[in-house]
Amino acid sequence: MKLDILVIAAHPDDAELGCSGTIAAHIAKGYKVGIVDLTAGEMGTRGTPELRIEEANKAAEILGLSARENMGFKDIFFQDNQEHQLELIKIIRKYQPDIVLANAVTDRHPDHGKGSDLATNSCFMSGLRRIET
Incomplete structure (x- = not known):
């Protein structure tokens, strides 16, 4: 599925805290928007990974997203390296977004x-x- 906007966030709730107004405004205009969380936020001091996924x-x-995925990278320990880049490249190619936040x-x-x-790299x-994925 092609998305107009793909939000790539380190943790569940980062997209909502950082740009939920932008997301909601664009969905209201008919844009297809998705979020990819890199981790489950398992190292966070508030809540649990299960609660974060539920939220x-x-x-x-509530936002009416067209897609939401979690990459399952290890919170705090993921890196901008070949292993993680190749996995994220697969997602970017899958959704072919026009805009990435x-x-x-x-x-x-x-x-x-x-x-x-x-995300940038x-x-x-x-x-x-x-680059084959």
Whole structure:
């Protein structure tokens, strides 16, 4: 399924906290929007991974997302490396978004910057035909 906008977020709730207004406004205009969470947020001090997934699913329903996926990368330990890039490239190619939103480049939480770098590099690499996934 082709998406107009793909939000790539380090943790469940990052997209909602960072750009839910943008997401809701574009869905209201008929855009197809999806969110990909890189991790389950299992290292977070509030809630549990199960609760975060439950909340992410409810948020997807409320917002009217066309897609929501979780990559299952290890919270705090994922990297902008070949292994993680190849997995994210598959997702970007699957949805072929026109616009990609990601976490801030710099932020207090180290996963946010890493997630942003991973999203940026994977977006570029997804257009390279010689990278096989």
